[in-house]
Amino acid sequence: MDSAIAQLILEDHKIAYIITDPHFRTIEVGGNANTLQTFQACEGRSLFTCFPELVGSEDLLQSILAGELPRFQLTSVNREASEGQTVYLTMTTLPCRDLAGQIKGVVQAVVDVTDVVALEQQVTQRRNELRLLQGKLARQNQDLAAANAELKRLDEIKSMFVSIAAHELRTPLTPIYGYVEMLLQEDMGSLTNKQRESLEMVSKNVSRLVTITDHLLDVSRIEAGRIELVLRPTDLWGLVNKVAAEFQPQLDTQSQKLSLSAAPLLPLALCDEARAAQIVGNLVSNASKYSPPESEITLRVAPAQEEGFLQVSVIDRGGGISAQDQEGLFSQFFRTASARLSGVRGAGLGLYITRSLVELHGGCIWLDSEPGQGSSFHVTFPIAGEPVTPGHG
């Protein structure tokens, strides 16, 4: 081959070369000028001095000299260019033969493969960074899982404490309430007006304690998944009327009017009668507590928009609830800003329990409300799938 063409190919492929004698001493250097710069002043020096990367492979190079090995190659050898950036080289050692075909030394071919390896470097870099991130994420997940398990354990302890405390508080309340009622009925002798007033105060606060402890017990049952519903086809309209009757004394103290209405031909609902009464009762109680005296509260039963459900709505003309308060309304121990300011007492558990009970029935609960516009609470119960009964209007 014409030497000019050979030089052209060496230049184009960024190939430099070194030819050595049988003692690996450099006797000729040539090829691509830039590639040559990666190993300096090699002429007359040992190949192993120019290329320390070949140290350790002396026996293989001897094998090439002996004609026992056709070639030896090292890939991705890093060198620093004069500007400081990394240059990647492929180094190939080949036998150098004379015209008679006798091996007289070796040819060390050095190819600058930076363009290709730099891309490989970037890909590997990203892959390794991803692996490091994966490792970090895995460790963080482990830490989170451990923290979560600890939180769960603490939550269980808290629930157990609430359950035990509520139960222990609730037990003595029953005889206290009974004796107070007996005293008020003057079963143990007549009372002075002052004594009656005091006992009525005791009775009212015992009732409040009973409600709170009942709520706490319900919460602990809900959290432990220990509430079991006895689902039966139930006349929801009849149930609503019973609840309304129970709450009439409370409504009377506020001179509030309760209006009842129902759509015609209501089917039976599939619900636990006691728990459904608790749901409706809680909504009516809230409507009464947060509505002004002499206002009207509406209690309505109708087929829900969602097929297969009945809807009970409790509509009041109270102060309404802001959008911000609505977000947390069904959470434990949540009380709206207006409720806290109104002086109405409560632990913030009633709506949490109500929502849990509704969801246990497979229904849902929501509200429509705006400050100053009153509130409408809606709950749904599944239809029992039995023949319709005549509705009441």
Next chain:
Amino acid sequence: MTGLQRKVCLLGDFAVGKTSLMRRFVYDLFNEKYITTIGVKVSLKSVAVPRDGEAVELTLMLWDLSGSEEFDQVRASYLRGAAGAILVCDLTRPDTLADLPQYANQLLSLNPEARLVVAANKLDLSDQHQLSSTQVAEAAGKLNAPFYLTSAKVGTEVETLFRHLGHLLVA
């Protein structure tokens, strides 16, 4: 003073700090940014080590080898003739310590007389450590190698680490 030259490989998983340890030892430099090594980079550094009452100038040919899995298949061709190795793990990644025996076995299968030293790196990241010195000592003991808790970032024990290996190589 007589002169000796020994080939030393830095081995360990990717991103444990092999290049950083070498740069700290050879150039007293540190770069915070992680740059994956592809292939091999050879650097030289001479140290004076005592032997039989006289100082020996030992030139360490430090082979910084890629720790990426993609390099596993060709790593053996770079280990030939190694007199010793620094086995590097990362104190924040327990799996990097667990992998050290593989590197040691590969090196010793080619160079049975090679001397080993373990470097548990990134001592400066104390809040992220997942390995204790006891665990490192136990693993190094199984490899019959001394160990150092190092920080290429601040330079802790880096010089000592390489000098200790130098002593072992001229002993």
